[in-house]
Amino acid sequence: MRIVLDTDAVVAGMRSPSGASAAILRAARQGETTLLLSVALALEYEAICSEAGHQLASGLSGREVDVFVNAVIALAEPVQTHFLWRPQLRDPGDEMVLEAAVNGRADALVTFNLRDFGSAPSRFGVDLLLPREAIGRIRNREG
Secondary structure, eight states: OEEEEOHHHHHHHHHOTTSHHHHHHHHHHTTSSEEEEOHHHHHHHHHHHTSHHHHHHHTOOHHHHHHHHHHHHHHSEEOOOOOOOOOOSSSGGGHHHHHHHHHTTOSEEEOSOHHHHTTHHHHTTOEEEOHHHHHHHHHHHHO
């Protein structure tokens, strides 16, 4: 399964090691799913995960946050953005997430922010999933 993680899912994986988002990251590390990532999205992961509130909530030092983000980036298959379909979404900040999914030929875009993505991913053949739904699909493909 090829997936793009919205930044909120990556932050959740950092803040809650026992949650569904962290389980997705472990599945990617074990080769059970493929993370897709554009340069723009990688820069957003780095910026948002490094915010003081997220760092404090995760209990990680600044160096540990850097290691976490670099590990997520290293796990991912790079996606080059060849086509832009803007505007598709209410929040312009989410456009790069959708573009990574479409250009990377993702099976799913994983986010807690379903409302802001609406039906746009489905127009491109990409499923919109909550992290718990995504890890469920990943685990079902294993067995």
